[in-house]
Amino acid sequence: MRSLASLFRATLLLLLVACFLPVSADPRAQSDSIFGPLPVFEFHSGFWLNLHHMLYEQAKALRDPSEHPTPGKYAHSFLDRAPEPHPALTAAEQRLWNDAVNFYVVNYADRDLLFSNDLVILKNQLGDFEDCDELSGAKKKTCDAGLPPNITHVLESAGAIYRAHYWSAHDRANRQWIAMIAPLIREQGVGISERLAAAYQTKWPKPKIRVDVSVYANWAGAYTTLDPLRVTISSLDPRNQDTAALEVLFHEASHGIAEPVEQAIVRECRQRDKAIPRDLWHALVSYTTGELIYTAMTPDNSISPPDNSVPGGGASPYAIREGLYARGWDDYLPLLTRFWQPYLDGHASFDDAIARMVSSL
């Protein structure tokens, strides 16, 4: 009897597990495009936003081939590696697709995804309507994105082709990227966010930061727009993989909380009647993110000095590896190591560190 009872209990348990597992383990239970639950960030793989960035990238490549020697580099190189054969577009599909790219050439290719208000609003709107099959609201009123009719028409026409030929591979790449970063966010996310906020003398935003994962993002591989704070990051960009992905994410998110640093630099400059140094706050954010991430990732909290001789590698912070300091920030690195690092190590105050950096400019 005892064994029957325990068998019953075990069967009941198995049944319960079988009933609940698919619901709780399936990230699509809430929405097709949101992943969770993870701390700090909320990851999305959205159809319209991915389509928008792909059209923008192809339009840019057409507009200025010298800057884009391999049009659609990431998207196409990924499709080439995709396991199933990629079906060719029919002549009619190719015409519709070309029309959409040309629309982007005429209307958007000269504008920057980060600095054009229209493009930021469009990107946010496409993110918000990611679970809709349409943008016009013709079939479902709640799917009227309120976009100008010409852009709605272009995106819906190209959308049919994108859905048929590209989206499943792109969505899979985005989901794989999210699966790659998820354990790092789960283990390190809260700690790193708290340390960064403390370094900038502020609080990390309470709501999770929306991260739109897209096969193509922008020339930098990731960008951040404010009000609302949203990060767009490329899943296939080689610069956004493994630990570097964590650093890029936190660097981008820091754009939303670095205001106290910017203000402190401006204040110090005004007091000393100095010109406000271009991008010092940005170099500081890059430096700080790199330092804190690699401190968090090394168990004994020791950071080995960045090794620039290793191409793309080792534990060198992203900003140094990508040569950011060489792009006009080279004067800032010695200041950051001399005056900002002691603050990060707890040997100087925030105000002192900023004041000393500014007075040494």
Ligand SMILES: [Zn+2]
């Ligand atoms: Zn940045």
